[in-house]
Amino acid sequence: MEFDFAEQQPKFLMLMYGLIAFVAVVGGLLLLLDVVPAWFARRREAQLVAASVSGAPLPRRRKQGEGLFALFFLLPTLLLLTVGLVIPAIRTTLLSLMDGTSTNWVGLRNYGWMFAEDTIFRVLINTLIWVLLVPLVATGFGLIYAVLVDKARFEAVAKSLIFLPMAISFVGASIIWKFVYAYRGEGDQIGLLNQIVVTLGGEPQQWLLESPLNTLLLIVIMVWIQAGFAMVVLSAAIKSIPGDIVEAARLDGVSPWQMFWQITMPSIRPALIVVMVTLTIASLKVFDIVRTTTNGNYDTSVIANEMYNQAFRYGQNGQGSALAVFLFILVIPVVIYQIRNLRQQREG
Numbered sequence: 001m002e003f004d005f006a007e008q009q010p011k012f013l014m015l016m017y018g019l020i021a022f023v024a025v026v027g028g029l030l031l032l033l034d035v036v037p038a039w040f041a042r043r044r045e046a047q048l049v050a051a052s053v054s055g056a057p058l059p060r061r062r063k064q065g066e067g068l069f070a071l072f073f074l075l076p077t078l079l080l081l082t083v084g085l086v087i088p089a090i091r092t093t094l095l096s097l098m099d100g101t102s103t104n105w106v107g108l109r110n111y112g113w114m115f116a117e118d119t120i121f122r123v124l125i126n127t128l129i130w131v132l133l134v135p136l137v138a139t140g141f142g143l144i145y146a147v148l149v150d151k152a153r154f155e156a157v158a159k160s161l162i163f164l165p166m167a168i169s170f171v172g173a174s175i176i177w178k179f180v181y182a183y184r185g186e187g188d189q190i191g192l193l194n195q196i197v198v199t200l201g202g203e204p205q206q207w208l209l210e211s212p213l214n215t216l217l218l219i220v221i222m223v224w225i226q227a228g229f230a231m232v233v234l235s236a237a238i239k240s241i242p243g244d245i246v247e248a249a250r251l252d253g254v255s256p257w258q259m260f261w262q263i264t265m266p267s268i269r270p271a272l273i274v275v276m277v278t279l280t281i282a283s284l285k286v287f288d289i290v291r292t293t294t295n296g297n298y299d300t301s302v303i304a305n306e307m308y309n310q311a312f313r314y315g316q317n318g319q320g321s322a323l324a325v326f327l328f329i330l331v332i333p334v335v336i337y338q339i340r341n342l343r344q345q346r347e348g
Contacts, residue, residue, distance in 0.1 A: 095321035102317045110322035123306045135279040138223045142230025163228035170288035177221045178293050181207040211299035221289050230275045237271035277338045303327045
């Protein structure tokens with residue numbers, strides 16, 4: 001198959017325009033961030049020099065000018081938040097109150113459909129299973145590993161091995177594990193899990209077709225990826241425990257089990273909360289793993305995947321938007337809890 005440059009020219013032009021726009025916007029922002037502060041600094045320096053030469057009192061900074069200066073730096077962030085978050089959120093909420101063609105208002109019918117439809121109710125149950133299991137299991141594995149390898153001889157190597165999956169994308173990890181769960185009828189298996197079963201005298205299984213086992217096997221992929229993140233954060237928290245507290249506890253004769261529950265766990269509680277909240281949000285938004293392995297079939301779909309199907313595959317913009325709004329509502333309490341927790345830590 002020969003490559004026809006003339007036929008592909010419009011695509012190259014679009015790519016070139018995109019690159020030019022990206023360079024212009026990013027370069028312009030970097031230029032402003034370099035030029036504007038330098039201009040204010042030179043102006044302030046000139047005022048100070050003039051005041052020192054004339055003997056006049058030093059000019060005071062005007063609060064109004066400082067406010068405008070701060071507003072100048074906030075404008076790009078506010079603009080990006082408005083365009084990328086506020087406007088889409090408002091538009092999605094309005095679409096969730098309309099029918100599939102986004103022409104007629106239907107009120108809350110799309111939200112009632114979520115709980116009345118058996119398939120969508122199953123999607124909500126699957127999402128709940130993800131939210132309950134992934135944070136607990138991934139944090140548990142990360143914590144156990146962090147405690148076991150703390151101050152071990154090959155601590156750096158051991159941590160690197162458990163953290164390696166974090167460098168793989170969700171899609172890449174899903175493809176790897178899809179080969180692990182692969183099924184090839186009778187005989188030799190290419191899937192590691194089925195080959196182990198056959199070696200032990202069992203029958204190969206189509207793991208990703210059996211519900212609810214397939215959902216649990218997909219959760220294993222997420223745990224495999226996120227356990228490294230939990231381990232790194234919790235290991236850093238364990239190392240930040242003051243040495244005199246640990247030494248005093250040892251002098252008091254506490255056992256390793258008592259040391260863990262009475263010293264380590266209370267000391268790393270803030271880090272545990274951060275890890276749990278982060279993994280909870282990631283579990284609510286999970287999409288890549290389900291999409292890559294099963295495409296949401298065989299009762300494995302979750303909210304994010306079903307939102308994509310309804311909006312982009314089935315043409316039901318109202319139902320897809322309702323799922324998106326529902327997902328957003330589920331994330332809000334977790335985010336608020338994390339903000340309050342961080343504020344309490346700062347004040348404490």
